[in-house]
Amino acid sequence: MTAPKSSETAQTPTTRAGTPNVPAIIEPASAPPNGHRSHQHSYETLDRASRALTARLTNGVSPNAAGAAFSDFMLHLSRAPGRQIELAERAQQNLIKLFLHATGLTSTIENRPPFEPKPGDRRFDHEGWQKPPFSLFKQYFLASQDWWDTATEEVRGTRRRSTDRVGFITRQMLDVMSPSNSPFLNPEILAKTMETGGMNLYEGSRHFADDIMRQFTHTRAEPSAEYEVGRNLACTPGQVIYRNELCELIQYSPQTDKVQAEPILIVPAWIMKYYILDLSPENSLIRYLVSQGFTVFTISWHNPSADERDLSLDDYRRLGVMAALDAISKIFPGTKIHACGYCLGGTILSIAAATMARDNDDRLASVTLLAAQTDFTEAGELMLFLDESQLAFLEDMMWDQGYLDQEQMAGAFRALRAEDLIWTRAVRRYLLGQDEEEFDISVWNSDSTRMPYRMHSEYLRGLFLENRLTSGRFAVEGRVIALKDINAPFFIIGTEMDHIAPWRSVYKTTLFTDSELTFVLTKGGHNGGILSEPGHRGRHYRIGHRTPEKLYLDPDTWAERHPPKEGSWWVEWGNWLREKSSPEMVAPPAMGAPDEGLSPLVAAPGTYIFQS
Known part of the structure; x- marks a missing residue:
């Protein structure tokens, strides 16, 4: 499959006085770093190849940085x-x-x-x-x-x-x-060795050999038969009703006699498979929404290969968010749509919503952002991996491969919690000889995707490194966009222990928007806090509402003024969506719109979810 011809994501430089000037196009990541030295491109290629080789040895970490x-x-x-x-x-x-x-x-x-x-x-x-x-x-x-x-x-x-x-x-x-990492200094390992006669070390050596072999062959362990995508993972009934080269759009079957008039579109992150939001039946956010009388659609992203190296950030907006909205509008003509984005999906949804507001496209009934950042000045410990030196290393590694590999991405996330995700795991697996217990979320976590070279480079530079979206310098199709142009109400979720999108960074959306906004801070981390189904023990959340005329509250003051409430934020969100919807329920819509060329293609969870 060839990459689509993408519209170039434009950014806007500033004049010497600091005011926006004529939009400038982001230079494609595959171009020579110094365009005015094109006659020395061969030398630049040698430099990039050298850095790419070093990056492979260091897993993308720049020793210069x-x-x-x-x-x-x-x-x-x-x-x-x-x-x-x-x-x-x-x-x-x-x-x-x-x-x-x-x-x-x-x-x-x-x-x-x-x-x-x-x-x-x-x-x-x-x-x-x-x-x-x-x-x-x-x-x-x-x-x-x-x-x-x-x-x-x-x-x-x-x-x-x-x-x-x-x-x-x-x-x-x-x-x-x-x-704790030493078999001679850790009393738990010594006791286990005495108890088993050394069998723990034998089992651990087998685990170590298996992991090393998978590392060299670039394969991953197959999940046990206990969990299977389409059977007890990602198993909410539905149909793929639209497909293009970048995404599939799934429409879920109704579970109630009447449904809300306005549908919901979920935009997941493309760094992982979408079914974190449709995990097991008991903790599936999608199944919960459908059971509450909502018509739900979700995007399932294509897993790109080296052939799609030139997919751009704007391709994800056009061929993902906008293509899905256009398809849903054919099924629900003249009806507004609730849009929800998770993690990177929330970031691209924010860009799409701001672009729609600029272009007088008022199809959005509301915007929900789940652990999604729009401002990256306080993006947490992930910023430790990003400066010009580090980004050059990553770019050259992606330039060589055509993408950022799933293991290379996972390595950065594991390093943020190395004592738990690396060393404690190693002790349990290699020295105590324990098999890793399998859960639905661990199966999903190992089922990651790749990031196209050009898109990830544009994302890291334009958003993470230069923070152009909230500084008034991010342009789409040659014109600047601004989050404050969005009139739709916001529902924002932050999680207390998030290492990927720290809640204070997520909260900063309140600084750059003017419309009605509800902010929720819930217990848990980036994934566990979102999976907070009703009845989940020990869950709490804080919730606050901001009307357009209210003054800004800093995040710590906000937390002090909003005491925790026991229970699940899912219930609050469902009630909020009903408040923002038409008062009368309607008959469930047809599956797709055959007259508009949107006939069901295949049963959910579709085909893209199985791409490895």
Whole structure:
């Protein structure tokens, strides 16, 4: 399949005075970095090939970026004698605390350990860590961790990005050296080895060999028969009623005698398969909406290969969001549509909605954004992986491959929570010999997709690195768009523990929109917080409403003024959608619109979902 001819995503430079000027087209990512040196293109190609080779060895991490960060940090630290004395005193204090604890000379009767693991650190939960000598191993590591946390605090004059990157790299190194990773220092591993006669290490070696083989062959483990897409995953009944080269559009079968007049379009992220929103029947957001009397459509994205390297960000808007809206409008002529975007799907939906507002297209009844960012100045720890040096590495690796591989993307996300997603997993799998327990969400999580070279480069540069969408410099088809032009009401979801789209970053949508807006902050992370079905134990959320005349509240003040409520935000959203819909229910629509060329093609979940 050949890539579609894409409209070029345009961006707008500024004049010297800082005001928008004539729109400029984003240079395709495949063009030479220095266009005025086209006669030296062969030299540039050699440079890019060299960087691509290095990037493959480092999994896309730029050693230049890390080196520059350490150089910046250490040069400023070398000229800060006060900080140096502070760190020397901290080391001395920690050594004294360790000595007193080891000798039992502390003043407290119970000899309470001087250092405690950070909240959420489960590596030292085993009871064996409370007894010597393992308690001393643990305390020495925690004392080192405490010192390094202090040592990597910001030094006056250092670039904040450098400080954050040094702190991140230091945490990665500490995680490697944790005594919990050693079969000789971890009491849980030693106890398991004694109990099984070493069979845990034998099983662990088999797991390790299997994983290494899959790494070299670029294959992934097949899920067990317990979970199967189309049977008990992504199993809400429906039909694919439209397909193009980039997406399939699924219309779900009604489950009620009457439905809301306005349909819902869900735009998922293309970094993963859509069925995170249609997981098991009991936690499927799509099934819940259909059961509540809504007609639901969702996009299922094509998994691009190297042949689609030139798919652009605007292709995802045109051939994804807009093509789906056009198809739904044929089934519901003259009816407005509720649009919902998740993660990257929310970002492209925001761009599409702003473009529609600019062009006087008023088909949207509302806009819902699930853990989706529109402003990227506070995009969390993912920004540690992005500056000009790092982006050049990623671009050249994608230039060589034609896409960003799913494992290369997953590596960056795992690094954000290395102690849990890398090292704890390795201990369980390779040293304790335990098989990984399979869940519906873990099956989905391993079923990721690729990112086309040109689109991902445009996304990283135009949005992440340069933040053009909320700075008034993002243009579509040669004309600038603005989120504040959107008149449709917003429903925004942030999750408390999100490492990918931090909730304070998601909340910033309130700064750049003027229409009615409801913001919800729910318990959980980027995926778990969205999967918050009614009846899910231990769930809570905060909810607040903003009318156009209200003044801005900063996120922390907002959280203080909106106490948590027990339960699921799904119920709140369903009620909100009803409020924004026509009061009278109608008969369910036909499946597709055969007279308009939208006949059912295949049963849900379609064909694109099975592309690997």
